[in-house]
Amino acid sequence: MFACVFSLTVSRLRTRLSLVAGTLLFGLALTTGMAGAATLPPFTVAVISLASDPRYASRQLERAYPEHPGGRVLDAARMAVEDSAMELQEEGVVLKLRDVQLADAQALPKVLAELKLARVQHIIADLPPEVLSALVQQAPTALNGAMVLNVSSDSDALRNEACSGAMLHTYPSRQMLTDSLAQYLAARNWRKLLLLQGPLPADQLQAAAMVSSAKRYGLKILQTKPFKLSGDPRERDLFNTRLLTNEREHDVVAVMDSHGEFARTLPYATQWPRPVLGSSGLMAMAWHPQWERNGGPQISRRFQKLSNRPMQSQDWAAWIALKAVVAGLVGNPKADISQQLKQLRGGELFVDGNKGPRLSFRSWDGQLRQPVLLGHGDGIVGLAPLEGVLHPTEVMDTLGMDQKESKCRMRP
Numbered sequence: 001m002f003a004c005v006f007s008l009t010v011s012r013l014r015t016r017l018s019l020v021a022g023t024l025l026f027g028l029a030l031t032t033g034m035a036g037a038a039t040l041p042p043f044t045v046a047v048i049s050l051a052s053d054p055r056y057a058s059r060q061l062e063r064a065y066p067e068h069p070g071g072r073v074l075d076a077a078r079m080a081v082e083d084s085a086m087e088l089q090e091e092g093v094v095l096k097l098r099d100v101q102l103a104d105a106q107a108l109p110k111v112l113a114e115l116k117l118a119r120v121q122h123i124i125a126d127l128p129p130e131v132l133s134a135l136v137q138q139a140p141t142a143l144n145g146a147m148v149l150n151v152s153s154d155s156d157a158l159r160n161e162a163c164s165g166a167m168l169h170t171y172p173s174r175q176m177l178t179d180s181l182a183q184y185l186a187a188r189n190w191r192k193l194l195l196l197q198g199p200l201p202a203d204q205l206q207a208a209a210m211v212s213s214a215k216r217y218g219l220k221i222l223q224t225k226p227f228k229l230s231g232d233p234r235e236r237d238l239f240n241t242r243l244l245t246n247e248r249e250h251d252v253v254a255v256m257d258s259h260g261e262f263a264r265t266l267p268y269a270t271q272w273p274r275p276v277l278g279s280s281g282l283m284a285m286a287w288h289p290q291w292e293r294n295g296g297p298q299i300s301r302r303f304q305k306l307s308n309r310p311m312q313s314q315d316w317a318a319w320i321a322l323k324a325v326v327a328g329l330v331g332n333p334k335a336d337i338s339q340q341l342k343q344l345r346g347g348e349l350f351v352d353g354n355k356g357p358r359l360s361f362r363s364w365d366g367q368l369r370q371p372v373l374l375g376h377g378d379g380i381v382g383l384a385p386l387e388g389v390l391h392p393t394e395v396m397d398t399l400g401m402d403q404k405e406s407k408c409r410m411r412p
Contacts, residue, residue, distance in 0.1 A: 063259030287316035
């Protein structure tokens with residue numbers, strides 16, 4: 001009996017010692033893991049914009065033209081950091097944001113020197129095309145390598161002849177947006193367009209993209225008419241909506257107005273009852289607050305709570321850009337910036353944009369493949385690429401410049 005009790009006591013003692021040893025080993029492993037994570041330096045992502053950007057002038061924000069920014073994209077980047085907190089913590093990655101507002105393009109060298117001291121190599125750029133072009137030319141050399149993510153410029157040139165191997169685009173290109181509209185018109189058999197074009201250079205670029213998309217999808221532009229907002233009585237015919245739309249043969253009116261003031265006045269003001277699309281009416285968008293699939297309502301609600309305004313396309317583009325940075329860091333935190341760019345542009349890494357399929361970047365121009373929402377102020381009517389549109393390898397490459405059409409020769 002004594003031997004039995006003694007044996008049982010020794011057995012329990014051994015079990016307790018094993019549990020204590022196991023706990024100590026687990027604690028040691030956890031401490032070692034934390035110590036390993038602590039050896040990784042913090043990563044800083046700079047969100048760069050123009051302090052005097054006219055898109056963010058108070059009067060422009062008050063007007064809230066369709067598909068124009070509702071505020072700075074920094075809020076969206078912050079939300080993406082919060083959304084990625086668990087992934088970052090598991091890898092022991094500390095990610096910080098740095099808000100940088102340039103006085104002008106001439107301030108770039110000084111700002112880049114400051115970012116180099118802070119070891120910044122990831123840049124979310126919310127800049128006009130000319131300043132963005134200057135940034136992407138200077139940043140890789142100034143920072144010993146850089147990844148620049150364009151979150152608000154739709155410039156086709158920056159994805160073609162003026163492209164850079166260091167730049168990724170999460171905002172849709174101008175051609176992607178007009179291709180989306182053209183696919184919808186072709187599917188509805190609304191094939192005859194009246195094109196109204198504004199006087200600004202950006203209006204002309206939008207019109208050129210619409211002409212290209214119309215040709216691609218078998219649409220016919222019956223007429224192209226200029227419009228102009230002017231206080232000069234001699235030019236009143238150029239902003240008379242009924243006079244501009246008095247020909248009857250067209251199915252739809254496509255308006256290309258980068259400023260937004262004229263386009264807003266056009267729906268329900270045409271001579272004949274015709275749909276309006278382009279810069280007002282039916283629009284192609286990276287994001288719409290009324291997107292109700294794939295977790296869209298949760299994204300929109302969180303952003304509304306964080307920033308007290310609806311999420312716009314530029315906000316979504318900044319949010320997904322930060323998630324792309326996280327994807328590059330989490331996969332291999334010790335990879336250098338060139339390796340991260342190669343993985344992203346090589347289609348090795350994917351991001352979830354809450355628009356359905358996994359999203360990846362195109363190798364030939366750095367553009368993020370993505371579905372484009374087709375909608376108006378009150379809701380969404382379609383999603384491009386539309387059902388029935390085909391492509392040999394990837395249907396989302398029917399939007400924008402395909403590899404054979406691309407003039408970009410830069411690779412990371």
